[in-house]
Amino acid sequence: MSSIPVQVISQRNIEPDIASWLALDLIDGLGDESMRCLLATFGSPAAILSASMTSLERVVKRKVADNIIGGADPQKLNASLKWLEDPQNSVITLADPDYPALLLHIPDPPPLLYVKGKRALLNAPMLAIVGSRNATPQGLSNAEAFAEAASNAGFSIASGMALGIDAAAHRGGLRGRASSIAVVGTGLDLVYPASHRKLAHELAERGALVSEFPLGTPPIGSNFPRRNRIISGLSRGCLVVEAALQSGSLITARQALEQGREVFAIPGSIHSPLSRGCHALIKQGAKLVESAGDILEEFGCPSGIPILVPEGGEAAREEFLLLKHLSHDIIDVDTLCLRSGLTVETVSAMLLTLELDGIIASLPGGRYQRLR
Missing domain, CATH: 3.40.50.450 (Rossmann fold)
Structure with a gap:
C-alpha cells in the first residue's frame, strides 16, 4: 500500500491532507471520473492511497490500481509541495469550502484546481x-x-x-x-x-x-x-x-x-x-x-455603461469626413477613393492621421478597418 514519505512533507507548512490530494492527482492513468468514483467509495485521498489492491480493483482497472499502490513519483510530488510554499500559490479540492460553487454543478468538475493568485x-x-x-x-x-x-x-x-x-x-x-x-x-x-x-x-x-x-x-x-x-x-x-x-x-x-x-x-x-x-x-x-x-x-445589472464620446471639433477635421465612407468592414484605398471622390494622395494622408489617432487599423495588402 502506498504512502507519502514523511520527509516529503516535513519542515513545510503543508497539511498531510493536501499532500494526499496532490499525490492522488499525480497517479498515472487516473482520470477525473475514476478519481471521483474512488473518492465516493473511500471518502478521502488518504484512504484511497492506503487501500488494498482488491478493494481498489472494485472501482478502477487493475493497471490504475497497481499505479495507486505504487504511489506518486516522489520528485513530482516534492516539486508540487515546494510550489505550494509560495503564498501566491494554492490548491483547491472538491472537499474545500472555497471550491467554486458554479463549477460543482457541471457534469465533470475537476477534483483539484491549482491556483496562482487571488x-x-x-x-x-x-x-x-x-x-x-x-x-x-x-x-x-x-x-x-x-x-x-x-x-x-x-x-x-x-x-x-x-x-x-x-x-x-x-x-x-x-x-x-x-x-x-x-x-x-x-x-x-x-x-x-x-x-x-x-x-x-x-x-x-x-x-x-x-x-x-x-x-x-x-x-x-x-x-x-x-x-x-x-x-x-x-x-x-x-x-x-x-x-x-x-x-x-x-x-x-x-x-x-x-x-x-x-x-x-x-x-x-x-x-x-x-x-x-x-x-x-x-x-x-x-x-x-x-x-x-x-x-x-x-443579468439584471444596470445598462448605463458610459460611452466616451470625444468633445470639440473632431468631426470638423477633414480626415474625419472620410469616416462616413469607411465602415467596420475591411476596405482598400481604391474603394475609398471611389466612395469619397478624393485622390489617392489625399485619402492616404487622411488614413495615416486616422491610424495614428487609433481610429483605424492598417492591415496587410493596403487594406484598412475602422476600430471606433
Whole structure:
C-alpha cells in the first residue's frame, strides 16, 4: 500500500491532507471520473492511497490500481509541495469550502484546481470572453472594451490566455475593477504561449491563473478543448467575440449551453470568416449583443455603461469626413477613393492621421478597418 514519505512533507507548512490530494492527482492513468468514483467509495485521498489492491480493483482497472499502490513519483510530488510554499500559490479540492460553487454543478468538475493568485476570485461573478487566435483589430478592440466594461460592472473576466481575443479580454478585465482569471491548459509552472509571460505575471499579481493539470504538464493539444468546460463552468455567461465555424471558441459556447449558461455573440461583417461562428451561434439562439450593456441587462445589472464620446471639433477635421465612407468592414484605398471622390494622395494622408489617432487599423495588402 502506498504512502507519502514523511520527509516529503516535513519542515513545510503543508497539511498531510493536501499532500494526499496532490499525490492522488499525480497517479498515472487516473482520470477525473475514476478519481471521483474512488473518492465516493473511500471518502478521502488518504484512504484511497492506503487501500488494498482488491478493494481498489472494485472501482478502477487493475493497471490504475497497481499505479495507486505504487504511489506518486516522489520528485513530482516534492516539486508540487515546494510550489505550494509560495503564498501566491494554492490548491483547491472538491472537499474545500472555497471550491467554486458554479463549477460543482457541471457534469465533470475537476477534483483539484491549482491556483496562482487571488483564489477568492473563483467564486466571484464571472463572464467568459473567448474568440479567435487570429483576431482582427476590430475584434481585439471589442474584446478589450467589453471586458473592461463588464469588469467595472463587477464581473471578473474568464478566458484561456491564448493569442488574440483571449489575451485582449484579459487586458480589458485587468483594467477594470473586478480583474480577470486565466484557465490554462498546462501546469502552472509553465507559461503558454511564452509570449504571454508578462500577461501571466499581471494575472498572477492582480487576478488569477487556474489549471486542473499537475505542474510540469506541457501544452498538449487535447488539454485546451478540455479546459474550456472550466472557463464556461466558472462563468454566468459566455461571450464569443470572433470565431470561424471550426473555432475552438464554439466548443466553449456549446459547453456553456450544456451547463445552462447564457451565451452571447457579437455580429460582424457577412464577408468575414471570423463572423460566421458568431452568426451561427445567433441563429441557434445566442443573444446578439452590440454593447456590454446588452449583457449586463441579461443579468439584471444596470445598462448605463458610459460611452466616451470625444468633445470639440473632431468631426470638423477633414480626415474625419472620410469616416462616413469607411465602415467596420475591411476596405482598400481604391474603394475609398471611389466612395469619397478624393485622390489617392489625399485619402492616404487622411488614413495615416486616422491610424495614428487609433481610429483605424492598417492591415496587410493596403487594406484598412475602422476600430471606433
